[in-house]
Amino acid sequence: MRTTIDHTGPVVVADDLTVAYTTRPGATPAVDGVTLQVPAGGILGVVGEAGSGKSTLAAAIAGRLRRGTGPGPVIVGGSLTVLGHQVRDHGRRVREVMALEVGYLPQDAESSLTAHLTIAENVAEPIYDRDRRFDRLEAGGHVAALIDAVRLPLTVMERFPHELSRGQRQRVALAKALVLEPRLLVADEPTMGVDVLVRGHILGVLADLQRERAFSAVVIGHDLRELRSITDRVAVMHAGAIVGIGQMEQVLAEPTHDYVEALASLYPRHARL
Numbered sequence: 001m002r003t004t005i006d007h008t009g010p011v012v013v014a015d016d017l018t019v020a021y022t023t024r025p026g027a028t029p030a031v032d033g034v035t036l037q038v039p040a041g042g043i044l045g046v047v048g049e050a051g052s053g054k055s056t057l058a059a060a061i062a063g064r065l066r067r068g069t070g071p072g073p074v075i076v077g078g079s080l081t082v083l084g085h086q087v088r089d090h091g092r093r094v095r096e097v098m099a100l101e102v103g104y105l106p107q108d109a110e111s112s113l114t115a116h117l118t119i120a121e122n123v124a125e126p127i128y129d130r131d132r133r134f135d136r137l138e139a140g141g142h143v144a145a146l147i148d149a150v151r152l153p154l155t156v157m158e159r160f161p162h163e164l165s166r167g168q169r170q171r172v173a174l175a176k177a178l179v180l181e182p183r184l185l186v187a188d189e190p191t192m193g194v195d196v197l198v199r200g201h202i203l204g205v206l207a208d209l210q211r212e213r214a215f216s217a218v219v220i221g222h223d224l225r226e227l228r229s230i231t232d233r234v235a236v237m238h239a240g241a242i243v244g245i246g247q248m249e250q251v252l253a254e255p256t257h258d259y260v261e262a263l264a265s266l267y268p269r270h271a272r273l
């Protein structure tokens with residue numbers, strides 16, 4: 001049976017979503033009863049302290065869940081719909097469609113690059129994974145356009161990942177995550193480990209691409225000020241749960257949890273402007 005996909009409704013709908021690494025009774029889930037929506041064309045920023053469940057939520061939304069007896073998180077409660085696909089207990093077909101429709105930039109984005117492939121080959125890899133016989137010239141054109149879009153010189157295309165700086169590799173990983181023109185990008189701390197001066201640049205590239213290509217995005221971050229440069233819609237996580245969600249100013253102005261109150265005092269209004 002063919003599923004009809006609604007292209008105007010929210011791209012992500014999580015309802016009481018609970019995700020765990022172990023199903024042992026009594027174990028605390030990494031994501032604990034999360035309810036949220038990401039509207040089509042919107043960007044949701046997610047912040048929270050270390051271990052609050054941000055990466056696990058990102059992995060679940062990107063469909064990167066445990067397969068069989070392998071490692072990784074499992075949805076143990078609630079529901080998660082991404083681009084119209086039910087992610088809980090998704091089978092091979094949904095997994096394959098999601099791999100095409102959802103771009104995923106993992107926290108260790110560099111690990112998504114293959115050391116012995118050139119930058120051009122790395123960025124083109126998802127195209128050939130999808131279709132081995134894809135026209136080489138056309139693929140080259142897509143790759144060059146993306147390298148340019150992430151503001152790298154085209155000369156990097158023939159170089160290898162280790163010949164680039166960390167910030168440059170991060171931008172290559174972003175290009176690779178976008179090469180199949182996904183409808184949704186899930187970026188887990190895209191500025192992680194990058195020099196403070198380059199961070200704004202990477203987020204600027206991401207925001208420009210999002211506007212040009214009109215994809216929706218979930219962007220995990222740890223700095224509200226940084227996230228603010230790309231979105232004003234934020235979810236705050238604490239101990240696996242969402243303790244604040246909505247317009248950033250409003251979430252901070254009317255904290256409904258001690259952690260959000262602490263965040264608000266870290267980012268006083270005059271410093272956020």
Ligand SMILES: Nc1ncnc2c1ncn2[C@@H]1O[C@H](COP(=O)(O)OP(=O)(O)OP(=O)(O)O)[C@@H](O)[C@H]1O
Pocket residue numbers: 021029030048049050051052053054055056057072107
């Ligand atoms: N592969 C794993 N196996 C078992 N437990 C894990 C695994 N990855 C994360 N966890 C646990 O899940 C919880 C949430 O971790 P997660 O990485 O999602 O948080 P986070 O907010 O992204 O943290 P950080 O900001 O440090 O990346 C933590 O208690 C963590 O120890």
